Amino acid sequence: MAGFQLKTGQWWCDAVALETLANEYGTPLYVYSRARLEENYHLLQTAFKALKPHIHFSVKSNANGAILRVLRELGSGFDVVSAGEAYRALRAGADAGSLVFAGVGKTESELIFALDNHLGWINVESVQELELLNRLANERSVKPQVALRINPQIEADTHHHMATGGHRSKFGIDVDDARSVLLQASQYLNLDIAGLHVHIGSQLANTGETVAALQRVLELAALHPIRNLDIGGGFPVPYRPDDELPEPAVFAEAVQQVLTAQAQRSFEIAIEPGRTLIADAGALLATVQYTKVREGRRVIVCDASMTELLRPALYDAYHHIVPVKDSQPSALPADIVGPVCETGDTLGVDRELAEVVRGDRLLIMSTGAYGMSMASNYNSRPRPAEVLVEDRFQRLIRRRETWDDLVRLEE
Ligand SMILES: Cc1ncc(COP(=O)(O)O)c(C=O)c1O
Known part of the structure; x- marks a missing residue:
């Protein structure tokens, strides 16, 4: 299947190495595979073919206009839960x-x-x-x-x-x-x-x-x-x-x-x-900031947090986390945490994670649904950029927010 794969000792999104994307756009960074999204759509159509359903993509799971346009081109309609979501879908040509x-x-x-x-x-x-x-x-x-x-x-x-x-x-x-x-x-x-x-x-x-x-x-x-x-x-x-x-x-x-x-x-x-189509077509890239050992476990502090990915804090959700570049197994379990001033700001607890050091990239998987759409500016953190990989090419589909964006609407 298309999407995120481990090849030659590192993770790729289709024909693009994730390390390259992290270097070019910085982290935290959402990356989506157009090919995987299309495959998921066709698989769902096939699964339901006897019922010939109208498919309405649930915009709350991912509201980026470029993603909505891909789905519209596939023939999808849209399920919206606010006029804002309807506005986005119409703007994407629905x-x-x-x-x-x-x-x-x-x-x-x-x-x-x-x-x-x-x-x-x-x-x-x-x-x-x-x-x-x-x-x-x-x-x-x-x-x-x-x-x-x-x-x-x-x-x-x-x-x-x-x-x-x-x-x-x-x-x-x-x-x-x-x-x-x-x-x-x-x-x-x-x-x-x-x-x-x-x-x-x-x-x-x-x-x-x-x-x-x-x-x-x-x-x-x-x-x-x-x-x-x-x-x-x-x-x-x-x-x-x-x-x-x-x-x-x-x-x-x-x-x-x-x-x-x-x-x-x-x-x-x-x-x-929602998630059936876009969850595993998206992943979040992060960079390890610091590591420490506490009571026999590693604490891996990375630059992604509950502000980019709320699901672990909100639902105790599990997202698989791997280093972008293969490395040696570690004897110690790891808690992968973010920099936000909340104890609940954990992305993964008690994980088997290979050795990582400051500067290494992490891949947080199956985060295409309810990842970016739930992102917030809590702790005055600018929201991350989003990139869409289309075969061998990538396209920035939302730029990273700046500090100016944080205060733009204030007096
Ligand atoms: C009314 C409604 N429809 C569809 C969905 C999409 O759910 P899922 O992403 O799990 O497919 C939701 C999700 O909350 C919903 O509330």
């Missing part, structure tokens, strides 16, 4: 009709933006939002396509911050409320309520919960003519070398079986993958 706008707290001005720009679907997450949208649509004499995002009350077996379908989750409309809405759908004169949406979380470990959620949603589809079934994203990716997780094809097969049991009805299917 057709407004290919956008799906979800989000539990869309403001009135965001809904107006969605209506004025004729976004494809608005996924509504509460009865109050539905009423507001109906009024706004009436004022503008438009009739948008609306999907109800259902909270199926199915708790996914994933990190609790990534579960979105359980009893205590803030997302979606409860099944009972959705039932009443669908039975009175004609009352919402300015809304074409024709879709159902469900997304129970990310990094889903088994298909059983997806099937259960879908069954609950399909019971609702019997109450009102539904054209579109958006089954969300969340297909898992192996972050650890030994992770064994169901492939997208296994999800596709399970969904297909549930739908076959509903043979009398046919729906257009939509999916909203």
